[in-house]
Amino acid sequence: MKILHLAHQYPPEFTGGTEFYTQQLCQQLRLLGHETAVFYRRPGQGLAERVDPDGTRVWGAGAGPMTPLRRFRATFGQKSLLADWQGALAAYQPDLIHVQHLMGLPAELLAASSVPYLITFHDYWWVCANAQLLTNYDQTICAGPDHFINCGRCALARGGAGALQLGAPLMAPLLARRNRTLATILQNAAARIAPTEFVRGRYQALGVTAPIELIRHGIDYPRDLPAARRQPGPLQLVYLGSIAPQKGLHVAIAAVNELPPDAVRFTLYGGLTDFPDYVAELRRLARHPGIEFAGRLTRQQVWERLPQADAALLPTQWFEASPLTIDEMFVAGLPVIGSHIGALPDKIVPEVDGLLVAPADVAAWVAALRRLLDEPELLPRLRAGIRPVRHIDDHVQEIVALYEKVLAGGQ
Known part of the structure; x- marks a missing residue:
């Protein structure tokens, strides 16, 4: 299979959990004989193409500074990113698109594609513009959209205008439009993946009605890790x-x-x-x-x-x-x-x-x-009491099985 991973960020510029997971998944898929590529938004301007040491083909699309406002606006469209994406699709011609994250990228990237795609939920961005269900104005767990007024409060605080909280109702229609746009992308996905029951439950509680697969993560770790070398002392x-x-x-x-x-x-x-x-x-x-x-x-x-x-x-x-x-x-x-x-x-x-x-x-x-x-x-x-840890090999087997199911026409 030829799998194109779509991500908001990717090494070497970014090294967070989603980026690390995507990189490891590409490496493991290639070990199984599949072809892998990544398209992500990078800092700067212009499209940079490379092949990583593991053989993964990588396109990094630059579209200017990645401020919170520009990331948010990109969801509604950005011509240069769309053009770069269409060029990568034409050059690579994937069988399947695996969406790791869409923050800072136009939703129309997927709306305009005829290639089947599936989505992994690494956080809550698809239903929360802040991605973490954590408020920007007081760093507490969000009580819910409240007709998107709370979303407006978060957006104002994220943009440095936290003192203008009375303007939150004016922001609500824009945040509602954002979530409607992304809800369509979610609904049209061939599959949606949650790594834990908690994540699946949160998405369902926040209105996602389409089925969500549970595929627990695994990690790549040494099978022969030396025994602990703890020393006496503090x-x-x-x-x-x-x-x-x-x-x-x-x-x-x-x-x-x-x-x-x-x-x-x-x-x-x-x-x-x-x-x-x-x-x-x-x-x-x-x-x-x-x-x-x-x-x-x-x-x-x-x-x-x-x-x-x-x-x-x-x-x-x-x-x-x-x-x-x-x-x-x-x-x-x-x-x-x-x-x-x-x-x-x-x-x-x-x-x-x-x-x-x-x-x-x-x-x-x-x-x-x-x-x-x-x-x-x-x-x-x-x-x-520590139980054996799931290896990434086991995780990838489930991912590949889902890929095959999607390509066979099952959802």
Whole structure:
């Protein structure tokens, strides 16, 4: 099969979870003998074409600065992106289009294509312009569109006009039009994929009536990962992922601040330049001498560093769809202390392979971390409860089966 993946972003410019998943899926599909290509929106101007080392053909379409406003407006059309897309389609002639994300890209890319397409839900962008069901004006879980007035409030805050909240009703028709446009794209897809029951349930609760397939993610990890090399000494806690406000790291740092100085080390692995204001805020907040901002890790370093830790923290504040970092931690033998929110309860079994804590409750996080110090049997018990992690090979088998079903005419 010839599969063209459509994404909002892709390496090397972008290295988030959706981008990493798309890249890994392409690599695994090629190992099975399929042809793969990617079309994404890149920074700058003009169309750049390349072939990656894994053999994937990549088109990066530049259409100017990617500000929040330009991303939003692009949904309703952008001639240069449409022309670049049509050129890529003509050159590649795919059998199937797999939509990983459409943010910042025109909806008409799919409306104008006769090639069957399917969509994976990596977040909630198809029903929420903010993508996370997290408000821009106070960083809390959205209570719902409220006739798209809440959507208008979010849009104004995202555009730097948060003080103009009385203008939210004027924005509502535009946000409603956006969702109607995307609802048509969703309805016409040959298949829709959710990685967890939580994500499927959220989309259904927000009005998506078309069937949604459940295909759980898998990750590519070493089959022969060395045994954990934990050393005697302070409790070693780690975080791996984006250093971004919605990840709730201010809560974890505030909790670690309350622990004895010599008892704990907390290392944060993640990019320090994507949200510089937030990183600066975290550095000011960090009073504990054991807190370290260690920057990004390569894939090899992930498997070298994680087994040296005792437990992982995931204090997220939003409805995470299916955080792959939990799987990585489990592969490394680390119990996960995570927020009781979103899809985390789908992946963490409390008191079995981790703990679930109220998302923004610093006192609850302090209590959970103190348990790791005060109950010597807790960490060994949680480590013993970690179940085998689904490998990406198993995930790809299900994806390929769905591709074949779509091409055979089944939906």
